Amino acid sequence: MSALAGRCACGAVTVRAEGLSDRLSACWCEPCRRWSGLVGMGIEVAEAGFAAEGPVQVWESSAIGRRAFCGVCGSALGFWPLTGAAVVEPCPGLFENAGGAVLHHENFVEKRPPAIRFDPEPDQLSAADYAARAPVVETAEPVPDPLAGGCACGAVRFRLDAAGEDCGACHCATCRAWTGGIFVGVTTRGAALHVEQGEEHLLRWQSSDRVERVSCGLCGGKLWYRVTAPEGDRVGGEAGDVDICLGALDDMTGRPLRREIFIEAKPAGYAFAAETERLTGAEAKAR
Ligand SMILES: [Zn+2]
Ligand SMILES: [Zn+2]
């Protein structure tokens, strides 16, 4: 068996996986969706067959697991269970074409925003189904506020004056590696975003000369993508625009998925069911 190599978005963390499963899982539970910015995605591999090198940061997300992220760019690396299972779950975003894995099941489906569905639909597991297989740590239900959000550990909280009524996905390699899965954002103007708590914990990574990506430096929770390009430069979004990760919002519902960009870079193992406007990276940049 040959080892598959992978890396975080900035390249500081490199991983090797031997015997990676061909099954991809997605989890909509509260910590997973806030941590990844949409839905927690993982591919199982025996602990002995996995190695990560570089500035790996770990967040003890619960009594049963830790989540690892890159300390430089914030990229989601994976879920390291503490249950003695001897299995780790690296994120598909680390690997080209998601390591060839195919979406097999969704956990906590009752928490999935109705507007975001996969096609074909993978096996559907509820929180109760999941609890039958592994201990579940209950987290407090947030009070749904369509304009408030925060990271997975709760250190960072923000509020928006206004935000777009729909959302869009980007399948580019950087977005995949950064979120560990799929980047889905809700656009707002930079001036409409107010960090109400935890400004000092923001982990900012300049992913290109025109874009900054922001995570929580304590938990790795994905927060937003900000266009830092000068006024008038529209490549990668309007100057000053911020795309808030849908999973960072307290209320993920009510915003249909309208666009998918870098569609040519989408891994073969999953697809959204929504009828979206699908653009290649070149088409999106030409807008
Ligand atoms: Zn990195
Ligand atoms: Zn946090």
Ligand SMILES: [Zn+2]
């Ligand atoms: Zn992207």
